[in-house]
């Protein structure tokens with residue numbers, strides 16, 4: 417991918433939103449799913465000057481097509497979404513539950529492939545940093561919940577040759593026919609949740625996390641990889657912008673993730689800010 421495409425995208429997205437909004441007080445965006453977005457300019461600076469451009473040696477084609485075809489059209493609902501306090505997905509698809517995810521991304525084959533390609537691009541970009549963030553030598557088996565194409569799982573097996581990783585995802589993605597809210601996850605020493613938690617409400621996550629907690633025995637680990645908001649919920653700005661195009665989920669700070677996970681018996685052990693697009697936290701079941 418040509419750097420100029422990234423620059424163009426990074427520049428035009430915030431600028432177009434800004435001009436559409438014509439708002440002087442961007443804190444009004446807090447109503448759109450509870451996210452402040454005071455930092456559109458900051459996001460631009462981060463993208464243009466930051467490591468993002470150095471990563472473009474990796475393939476981002478799928479992600480750019482996904483942004484162009486799926487994410488960008490959602491932003492045409494931005495102004496009303498802000499006024500009504502709805503998420504843009506809710507406005508675009510008229511409903512707010514997990515079916516939105518399946519309908520939006522998996523109802524048509526070409527959209528499905530593009531979404532999977534987009535997830536694959538970012539997993540390849542971030543996977544090595546997430547996989548090497550912690551010492552995982554005590555674990556022999558891992559389960560990547562919502563692991564999509566297996567790109568992240570592949571990075572884990574490359575970084576930890578003794579670890580075997582199961583990918584658990586929807587029937588449309590793999591033939592295992594597993595839904596992480598309904599089906600029991602396979603037994604593993606380590607559960608990986610990469611870019612999963614931000615997609616769901618606290619209520620939904622209680623269902624998923626209590627299942628994982630029941631499956632885990634003392635010594636089992638949980639590795640969560642997300643963008644962690646700072647405690648003021650203002651940065652990084654790409655997380656805030658992404659929040660506006662999400663389904664029913666929300667971005668959370670490190671403390672919010674910690675509180676959520678501790679309720680299910682997972683004790684945080686290490687947090688790693690990777691300087692890549694995703695951070696990671698490792699927890700142990702107590």
Ligand SMILES: C[S@@+](CC[C@H](N)C(=O)[O-])C[C@H]1O[C@@H](n2cnc3c(N)ncnc32)[C@H](O)[C@@H]1O
Pocket residue numbers: 514517535536538539561562563564565568584585586589594595596597609610611612615
């Ligand atoms: C945002 S993607 C993250 C993919 C991958 N973990 C990564 O970091 O590249 C969310 C993944 O969760 C899967 N997913 C969504 N709802 C699910 C469900 N109810 N049961 C199982 N997988 C689900 C999607 O198919 C998709 O692969």
